[in-house]
Every structure is written in structure tokens, then in C-alpha cells.
Amino acid sequence: MKIEDLKLFTTVVELGNFTAAANALDLPRANVSRRINDLEKALSIQLFFRTTRSLSLTKSGELYYHELTKALTALEKANRVASNLLEIPHGRVKIGLLPETGDIIQASLFKFQDLYPEIELDIRSINNGFLDMYRQGLDLAMHGGRLHDTNVVARKVMDLQRIFVASPTYLEQFGSPANLNELVSHKFICFRWPSGDIDKQWEILDQVIKVEPKVVSDSIGFVKGATCRHRGISLLPELLVRQELKDGTLINLFPQKEVKTEEAWLLYPQRKALSHASQLLIDFLLQELPKI
Structure with a gap:
């Protein structure tokens, strides 16, 4: 009985089906199904009720899962202690980055890898940290704005100051607003938040601005791209458009107005034991990202 197969079983339970577990672990679905069947034979118990449409734990499977998660947590702790004793941190960390944040934190990630050359960084492009955390089996994910999922742990890394921006071409065509x-x-x-709410009510000092959007997207990168392509005005994190402001692609409409800040977070699964490598990266980013 292999530790990898035991971890695979817990992943299937947490993601709800073989296909999701296969996608998260970069495995063929048939491989996942076969290994779970082999585990059931080795244990001489049935872990899952299977139908063509659903997968659910048997009573034995449920009891086994709860005891196994305790054992795997203890094992991970022992592995971390051993890694610390060796003083050569190693392993693989899967981290999800929103496409538009890759350039911002790339230097920090490479600095981390220079400190720990035996740690492999597996960078995944994501659209939604809460959903892709499980879909892609991530160890960590970046997220900006509101939190809504109690199944993840969130660690704040920085405040994001938002500003009203538009392209010069848009302002030439429709005029530049003189005031709010x-x-x-x-x-x-x-922007559409992961909760489904549309970000169309903005707080500026003691004033609330309500707008009706012409374009809505759950990708902040798409919102930025549409703004650069003269489709309208948007409210974006200054950090995200710093280069565009510098080269004149976008203009800050109200540089003297202070908009309510949003927060940037590091997310990781609540029920997943952190590897030593993952914990090192979390601690490093919590120190480095606020400097940006």
C-alpha cells in the first residue's frame, strides 16, 4: 500500500469524483480509478458507492477517510521535521496566479527559488483562486478582493489601492469627466466577483458611485485589456496598471481622490497539510509582497 495511493484517495473524497482528482493531480482518469480499486482490494473493504452519475463514500470509507487524514497530517509533520534536519528544503509547490499578476510577483518567486534551489515551482494560470484551488490541486493561489470560501485559509499579503482609469483614445471620443x-x-x-456580484458600486471618500456597466468580466485581466482598448472606464488596482500609467496607455482620472482599498491574499486549502516547501513559500511571500 503506497502513501501516494492513500493521498489519492483523500483527494478523490475532497474533490468529489475521479475526474476532478485526475485533473488536479495531472493523472489519467483510468489511472485514478485503477489505483482506488487496488486500494479497496488491499483493504478488503468498499470505499465508494459508484453510479454512472455520482460517487459517495460508504460508511467504511467515511471512517477510513477521517482516520487517514489524521495519519497523513502526522506524516507530513514528520516529513517537515526531517526536511528541517537535512537543512535542504526540497519538493514541489503548485501555485496559481491570475494571468495579470505573473509579471508583478515573478521577481519575488525567482528570488525564493534562488534561496531554495531544490524547490520546484509549478506555476499555474488561474481565473478564480477559490475554484481553481481544487480543480488544479493547488498548494497556494493568489486572490484579490473579497473572501467568501470558508474551506480555504487566507493570509493577507498587501492592500491594493484602486483608481479610475481610461485610455486617451476613449477620453478624446467621449470626454474626460471633470468630477465624480x-x-x-x-x-x-x-469586474464580477467570485460570488457572482458585479462590482458596480464604488466607495470614494464619503461618496458612493453607482454605475451600469457596458462590459462585465470575471477576469480582471480582461477588464484591464478592455480599458486599454478604449471600451470605457474601469476601477483597477494601481499596482496592476502601473506600467500603463507610466507609458500613457491609461490615465488616472482622479489622482487626488482616494478610493476604498481592496486586499490581496494568499489562499491554501484548509484540509490539506502544508508541505515544508509550501510553508517556506508562504512565509517568504508574506514578507516580500508588501514591499512591492
């Missing part, structure tokens, strides 16, 4: 009240006559590109 004139925003209502403009086109807007708005």
Missing part, C-alpha cells in the same frame, strides 16, 4: 458626478454619463467595464 460626471461619471454616470460614461461607459464602464466592471
